[in-house]
Amino acid sequence: MPRHSLPGRAKAFKETGGVYPLMVDFCSALRWQHCLDEPVRIGCWNLQRYGVAKMKNELVMDVIVQVSSQQLQRHGPAPDGTSLSSSCNVSDQLVMDVIVQVSSQQLQRDGPAPDGTSLSRWAASSCNVMDQLVMDQLVMDVTVQVISNYDLIVLQEVTDTTGTAVPALITAINTYMGSENLYVAVESPRIGRNSYKEQYVFVYMPSRMTFVNGYKYVEQSDVFQVEPFIAHFTSNSTGPLREFAVIPLHAKPSDALVEMDALVDVYDQMILDLGIEDTIILGDFNAGCNYIVQEEYEQMRLYTDPRFHWLISDHADTTTKTTSCPYDRCVYSYADATSKTTSYPCNRWGIDLRVY
Structure with missing residues (x-):
């Protein structure tokens, strides 16, 4: 059954003596179908400047660890037995429109929700924090897609300097899911060319894969503001994909x-x-609009080299703003890749793409 979700990016604003922003730049997600096994779900989530302040905000944590109603079918009910598909009392149509922002193209792409209703109605009924968000009387664009959707998800723009935010997040997720070690995390060192540093954090399910090692790319010249951190995994699947690497940027x-x-x-x-x-190479590439125009793609080796397959269109909108910008991308390569294609057969793995 296809999985459905709110569109890519979302913002939640919490008033704490002013407007307290949580920016969730939801890059994308895809399913690496092992042909014989349940798909491996891989995604990327840009939690803008995630650190102690956000960790201590209960609303923010609820949004991050929230399990969507679709995931109940996969993981079962919440530990306390409650259902996450109860209806939310959302009456402000303007707020609801901002929260959902489901375009006709996305509805055409994803089809109806599991119960046959529109995606906007399904999204409104798949959260248990929406009432609180609406009562804050701020225009909030909130995604209920969460880490527990994925077997592996890369968190970007983690700026915590205390070393406590990520462990607290993992504890919150596992507590919510009712399993102590369902998810674990691997953190890159703090990376950046000046005083501003970020981390890449790989949150994954050890039951599905094993982290082998990881390292920061060593540049010959200062090209990257936040150098990629390469993570090497082996799959616990019986399918043909035995090991793979993830390169976020x-x-x-x-x-x-x-x-x-x-x-x-x-x-x-x-x-x-x-x-x-x-x-798989993925992340917030800022790959569009004012930052890169269509003609410039042909100057880019990642785009012209036939080894690399771009899973998100140059014309896709990965933002929730009024602009239409394909900032967030997923690119993959595999052994014996020889030409670009828009179909993904079950060779080493098949890919059933879902952009969230």
């Missing part, structure tokens, strides 16, 4: 073209280091 907007082009160097060096070709 949060690109500096003004250097988006240069940084995306340099990802080919990162990939080639990774093959020399690890001997792995099966790779």
Whole structure:
């Protein structure tokens, strides 16, 4: 059964003596179908400047760890036995429109919700925090997609300096799911070319895969503002995909073209280091609108090299603003990849793409 969700990006604003922002830049997600097994779900979530302040905000944590009603079918009910599909009393149509923002194209792509209703109605009934959000009387664009949707999800723009935010997040997720070690996290070092640093955090299910090792890409020149951190995993599946690498990037907007082009160097060096070709490259590339125009794609090796397959269209809208910008991307490569294609057969793995 296809999984449905709210559109990619969302913002939740909480008034704490002013407007307290939580920016959830939801990159994308895809399913690596092992042909014989349940798909491996991989995603990327840009939690803007996630740290102690957000960790201590109960509303923020509720949004982050919330389990959607679709996931109840996969993981079962919440530990306390409650249902997350109870209806929310959302009466403000303007607020509801901002919260949902489901375009006709997305409805056409995803089809009706599991119960046959529109996606907007389904989204409104799949949360248990929406009432509280609406009562704050702020225009909130909230995604109920959560970490528990995925077997592996990369968190970007983690800026916590205390070392406590990510462990607290993992504890909250596992407590909510009722299993102590359902999810674990691997954190990159704090990365950045100046005093501003970020981390990439890989949250994954050890029952589905095993983390082998990871390392920060060593640049020959200062190209990246936040250098990629390569993570090497082996799959616990019985399918043909036995090991793979994940390369996330949060690109500096003004250097988006240069940084995306340099990802080919990162990939080639990774093959020399690890001997792995099966790779997913994903993140907030800022790959569109004012940062890169269509003509410039042809100057980019990541785009022209036939080894790399782009899973999100250049014309896709991965934002919830009035602009239509394909900032967030997923690119994959695999052993013996020889040409670009829009179909993904079950060779080493098949891909059933879902962009969230």
